[in-house]
Amino acid sequence: MRLxxxxxxxxxxxxxxxxxxxRTVRRIIKVFRLAEGDSxxxxxxxxxxxxxxxxxxxxxxxxxxxxxxxxxxxxxxGGITLYCAILKREHFKLMxxxxxxxxxxxxxxxxxxxxxxxALNLGRLQDIARESTEQSGQQFVPNIRExxxxxxxxxxxxxxxxxxxxDQTGGQFExxxxxxxxxxxxxxxxxxxxxxxxxxxxxxxxxxxVRLFPxxxxxxxxxxxxxxxxxxxxxxxxxxx
Numbered sequence: 669m670r671l672x673x674x675x676x677x678x679x680x681x682x683x684x685x686x687x688x689x690x691r692t693v694r695r696i697i698k699v700f701r702l703a704e705g706d707s708x709x710x711x712x713x714x715x716x717x718x719x720x721x722x723x724x725x726x727x728x729x730x731x732x733x734x735x736x737x738x739x740x741x742x743x744x745x746g747g748i749t750l751y752c753a754i755l756k757r758e759h760f761k762l763m764x765x766x767x768x769x770x771x772x773x774x775x776x777x778x779x780x781x782x783x784x785x786x787a788l789n790l791g792r793l794q795d796i797a798r799e800s801t802e803q804s805g806q807q808f809v810p811n812i813r814e815x816x817x818x819x820x821x822x823x824x825x826x827x828x829x830x831x832x833x834x835d836q837t838g839g840q841f842e843x844x845x846x847x848x849x850x851x852x853x854x855x856x857x858x859x860x861x862x863x864x865x866x867x868x869x870x871x872x873x874x875x876x877x878v879r880l881f882p883x884x885x886x887x888x889x890x891x892x893x894x895x896x897x898x899x900x901x902x903x904x905x906x907x908x909x
Contacts, residue, residue, distance in 0.1 A: 674696070674802060697730075707722075717737075719734075720735060750854050751856065754787075764796050765800045767895045770895045772810050774812075784860070830852045835870075839878055880897075
Protein backbone atom coordinates (compact mmCIF):
# COMPACT_ATOMS: atom_id res chain seq x y z
CA MET A 669 0.00 0.00 0.00
CA ARG A 670 1.34 3.41 -0.99
CA LEU A 671 2.00 5.62 2.00
CA UNK A 672 1.01 9.27 1.96
CA UNK A 673 3.92 11.70 2.11
CA UNK A 674 3.86 14.94 4.08
CA UNK A 675 6.51 17.66 3.89
CA UNK A 676 7.28 19.95 6.78
CA UNK A 677 9.77 21.01 9.42
CA UNK A 678 9.87 17.78 11.39
CA UNK A 679 12.22 16.96 14.26
CA UNK A 680 13.87 13.70 13.24
CA UNK A 681 16.27 13.73 16.21
CA UNK A 682 13.65 12.22 18.54
CA UNK A 683 11.71 8.97 18.18
CA UNK A 684 8.46 10.79 18.97
CA UNK A 685 7.61 13.91 16.99
CA UNK A 686 4.56 16.08 16.64
CA UNK A 687 3.02 18.35 14.07
CA UNK A 688 0.57 21.20 14.43
CA UNK A 689 0.70 22.74 10.96
CA UNK A 690 -3.01 23.33 10.19
CA ARG A 691 -2.62 22.42 6.53
CA THR A 692 -0.91 19.09 7.21
CA VAL A 693 -3.24 18.20 10.10
CA ARG A 694 -6.28 18.88 7.91
CA ARG A 695 -4.93 16.76 5.08
CA ILE A 696 -4.15 13.85 7.40
CA ILE A 697 -7.50 13.90 9.20
CA LYS A 698 -10.01 15.38 6.74
CA VAL A 699 -8.60 14.67 3.27
CA PHE A 700 -6.97 11.25 3.67
CA ARG A 701 -8.97 10.25 6.78
CA LEU A 702 -5.97 8.66 8.43
CA ALA A 703 -6.24 7.46 12.01
CA GLU A 704 -4.13 6.34 14.94
CA GLY A 705 -2.06 3.31 13.93
CA ASP A 706 -1.73 4.38 10.27
CA SER A 707 1.73 4.94 8.80
CA UNK A 708 2.89 7.93 6.76
CA UNK A 709 6.11 9.28 5.26
CA UNK A 710 7.48 12.47 6.79
CA UNK A 711 9.86 14.46 4.61
CA UNK A 712 11.78 17.68 5.10
CA UNK A 713 11.54 18.42 1.37
CA UNK A 714 15.31 18.49 1.16
CA UNK A 715 16.19 14.82 0.73
CA UNK A 716 15.52 13.34 4.17
CA UNK A 717 12.45 11.26 5.01
CA UNK A 718 11.18 8.79 7.59
CA UNK A 719 8.32 6.34 7.97
CA UNK A 720 6.25 7.23 11.04
CA UNK A 721 3.19 5.84 12.78
CA UNK A 722 0.36 8.07 13.96
CA UNK A 723 0.25 7.46 17.71
CA UNK A 724 -2.24 10.06 18.86
CA UNK A 725 -4.54 12.67 17.38
CA UNK A 726 -5.29 15.35 19.94
CA UNK A 727 -7.42 18.18 18.65
CA UNK A 728 -5.32 20.12 16.16
CA UNK A 729 -2.09 18.31 17.00
CA UNK A 730 -0.80 14.92 15.86
CA UNK A 731 1.88 12.84 17.58
CA UNK A 732 3.91 10.38 15.49
CA UNK A 733 6.42 7.66 16.30
CA UNK A 734 9.31 7.45 13.88
CA UNK A 735 9.70 3.81 12.85
CA UNK A 736 12.33 3.91 10.12
CA UNK A 737 14.48 6.46 8.35
CA UNK A 738 14.55 6.02 4.60
CA UNK A 739 17.91 7.72 4.39
CA UNK A 740 19.09 11.11 3.32
CA UNK A 741 19.77 12.12 -0.28
CA UNK A 742 21.70 15.24 -1.21
CA UNK A 743 20.34 17.39 -4.00
CA UNK A 744 22.43 16.83 -7.12
CA UNK A 745 24.41 19.90 -8.24
CA GLY A 746 23.10 21.82 -11.20
CA GLY A 747 19.68 20.61 -12.16
CA ILE A 748 17.15 22.53 -14.23
CA THR A 749 16.30 26.16 -13.56
CA LEU A 750 13.13 27.41 -15.18
CA TYR A 751 13.00 31.12 -15.97
CA CYS A 752 9.37 31.74 -16.83
CA ALA A 753 7.66 35.04 -17.54
CA ILE A 754 4.81 35.74 -15.13
CA LEU A 755 1.63 34.34 -16.66
CA LYS A 756 -2.05 34.61 -15.86
CA ARG A 757 -2.72 33.27 -12.36
CA GLU A 758 -4.19 29.86 -13.22
CA HIS A 759 -1.64 29.27 -15.98
CA PHE A 760 1.29 30.00 -13.68
CA LYS A 761 -0.14 27.81 -10.91
CA LEU A 762 -0.55 24.92 -13.36
CA MET A 763 3.02 25.41 -14.58
CA UNK A 764 4.38 25.28 -11.01
CA UNK A 765 2.35 22.18 -10.20
CA UNK A 766 3.39 20.15 -13.23
CA UNK A 767 7.04 21.15 -13.42
CA UNK A 768 7.35 20.29 -9.72
CA UNK A 769 6.03 16.80 -10.47
CA UNK A 770 8.68 16.50 -13.18
CA UNK A 771 11.44 17.43 -10.72
CA UNK A 772 12.47 20.98 -11.63
CA UNK A 773 15.09 22.38 -9.23
CA UNK A 774 14.19 26.07 -9.28
CA UNK A 775 11.53 28.35 -10.73
CA UNK A 776 12.34 32.01 -11.28
CA UNK A 777 9.42 34.21 -12.38
CA UNK A 778 10.46 36.91 -14.84
CA UNK A 779 9.21 40.34 -15.78
CA UNK A 780 9.69 40.75 -19.54
CA UNK A 781 8.85 43.47 -22.05
CA UNK A 782 5.39 42.01 -22.69
CA UNK A 783 4.60 40.78 -19.19
CA UNK A 784 1.10 41.97 -18.26
CA UNK A 785 0.66 40.56 -14.76
CA UNK A 786 3.58 41.47 -12.47
CA ALA A 787 2.42 40.32 -9.02
CA LEU A 788 2.46 36.78 -7.65
CA ASN A 789 1.24 35.13 -4.47
CA LEU A 790 4.51 33.36 -3.65
CA GLY A 791 3.06 31.79 -0.52
CA ARG A 792 0.35 30.07 -2.52
CA LEU A 793 2.82 28.97 -5.20
CA GLN A 794 5.10 27.48 -2.54
CA ASP A 795 2.12 25.56 -1.11
CA ILE A 796 1.34 24.22 -4.59
CA ALA A 797 4.96 23.15 -5.05
CA ARG A 798 4.99 21.41 -1.68
CA GLU A 799 1.70 19.59 -2.38
CA SER A 800 2.94 18.52 -5.82
CA THR A 801 6.18 17.24 -4.29
CA GLU A 802 4.18 15.21 -1.76
CA GLN A 803 1.84 13.80 -4.38
CA SER A 804 4.49 12.89 -6.94
CA GLY A 805 6.99 11.37 -4.51
CA GLN A 806 9.76 13.81 -5.37
CA GLN A 807 12.26 14.28 -2.55
CA PHE A 808 13.01 17.95 -3.11
CA VAL A 809 10.68 20.94 -3.15
CA PRO A 810 11.76 23.36 -5.89
CA ASN A 811 12.94 26.79 -4.88
CA ILE A 812 10.44 29.41 -6.05
CA ARG A 813 12.04 32.83 -6.11
CA GLU A 814 10.84 36.38 -6.11
CA UNK A 815 10.24 37.75 -9.64
CA UNK A 816 13.27 39.23 -11.39
CA UNK A 817 13.57 41.47 -14.48
CA UNK A 818 14.65 39.77 -17.70
CA UNK A 819 17.95 41.66 -17.49
CA UNK A 820 18.69 40.09 -14.09
CA UNK A 821 17.85 36.61 -15.38
CA UNK A 822 20.33 37.13 -18.24
CA UNK A 823 23.16 37.86 -15.80
CA UNK A 824 22.36 34.74 -13.77
CA UNK A 825 22.10 32.47 -16.80
CA UNK A 826 25.66 33.29 -17.86
CA UNK A 827 26.80 30.78 -15.25
CA UNK A 828 24.67 27.97 -16.70
CA UNK A 829 26.23 25.31 -18.88
CA UNK A 830 23.32 25.16 -21.33
CA UNK A 831 20.59 27.75 -21.92
CA UNK A 832 17.52 27.04 -24.03
CA UNK A 833 15.46 30.05 -25.15
CA UNK A 834 12.08 28.87 -26.40
CA ASP A 835 10.68 30.88 -29.28
CA GLN A 836 8.80 30.03 -32.48
CA THR A 837 11.53 31.65 -34.58
CA GLY A 838 14.09 29.08 -33.39
CA GLY A 839 15.10 25.70 -34.74
CA GLN A 840 13.56 22.42 -33.72
CA PHE A 841 14.53 21.29 -30.20
CA GLU A 842 16.83 18.25 -30.15
CA UNK A 843 17.38 16.18 -27.03
CA UNK A 844 21.08 15.84 -27.74
CA UNK A 845 21.44 19.56 -26.97
CA UNK A 846 20.95 18.83 -23.28
CA UNK A 847 21.85 15.12 -23.08
CA UNK A 848 23.68 14.35 -19.82
CA UNK A 849 23.96 18.07 -19.03
CA UNK A 850 23.50 18.75 -15.33
CA UNK A 851 23.14 22.53 -15.32
CA UNK A 852 20.38 23.74 -17.62
CA UNK A 853 18.38 26.97 -17.82
CA UNK A 854 15.08 27.13 -19.70
CA UNK A 855 13.65 30.51 -20.75
CA UNK A 856 9.90 30.72 -21.37
CA UNK A 857 8.32 33.96 -22.57
CA UNK A 858 4.96 35.58 -21.73
CA UNK A 859 1.60 35.01 -23.41
CA UNK A 860 2.39 37.79 -25.88
CA UNK A 861 5.76 36.31 -26.80
CA UNK A 862 9.28 37.72 -26.59
CA UNK A 863 10.09 41.18 -27.91
CA UNK A 864 12.58 41.63 -30.76
CA UNK A 865 15.04 43.10 -28.25
CA UNK A 866 14.85 40.03 -26.02
CA UNK A 867 15.34 37.72 -28.99
CA UNK A 868 18.38 39.73 -30.02
CA UNK A 869 19.85 39.46 -26.51
CA UNK A 870 19.40 35.69 -26.51
CA UNK A 871 21.10 35.41 -29.89
CA UNK A 872 23.95 37.69 -28.79
CA UNK A 873 24.65 35.41 -25.81
CA UNK A 874 24.85 32.37 -28.05
CA UNK A 875 21.90 30.63 -26.41
CA UNK A 876 20.06 27.79 -28.16
CA UNK A 877 16.92 29.41 -29.59
CA VAL A 878 14.52 26.55 -30.13
CA ARG A 879 10.87 25.62 -30.57
CA LEU A 880 9.03 22.46 -29.57
CA PHE A 881 6.50 22.23 -32.41
CA PRO A 882 5.85 24.00 -35.72
CA UNK A 883 2.62 25.31 -34.21
CA UNK A 884 2.59 27.74 -31.28
CA UNK A 885 1.96 26.44 -27.78
CA UNK A 886 0.64 28.27 -24.75
CA UNK A 887 3.46 29.48 -22.49
CA UNK A 888 2.60 27.16 -19.57
CA UNK A 889 2.35 24.20 -21.94
CA UNK A 890 5.79 25.02 -23.35
CA UNK A 891 7.25 25.24 -19.83
CA UNK A 892 5.85 21.84 -18.83
CA UNK A 893 6.91 20.00 -21.99
CA UNK A 894 10.34 21.66 -22.08
CA UNK A 895 10.96 20.74 -18.44
CA UNK A 896 10.02 17.12 -19.10
CA UNK A 897 12.20 16.82 -22.21
CA UNK A 898 15.19 18.45 -20.52
CA UNK A 899 14.80 16.26 -17.41
CA UNK A 900 14.38 13.10 -19.47
CA UNK A 901 17.40 13.95 -21.62
CA UNK A 902 19.61 14.28 -18.54
CA UNK A 903 19.10 10.63 -17.66
CA UNK A 904 18.62 9.11 -21.10
CA UNK A 905 21.43 6.65 -21.85
CA UNK A 906 21.30 7.40 -25.56
CA UNK A 907 20.73 10.95 -26.81
CA UNK A 908 17.78 11.08 -29.16
CA UNK A 909 17.01 13.78 -31.66
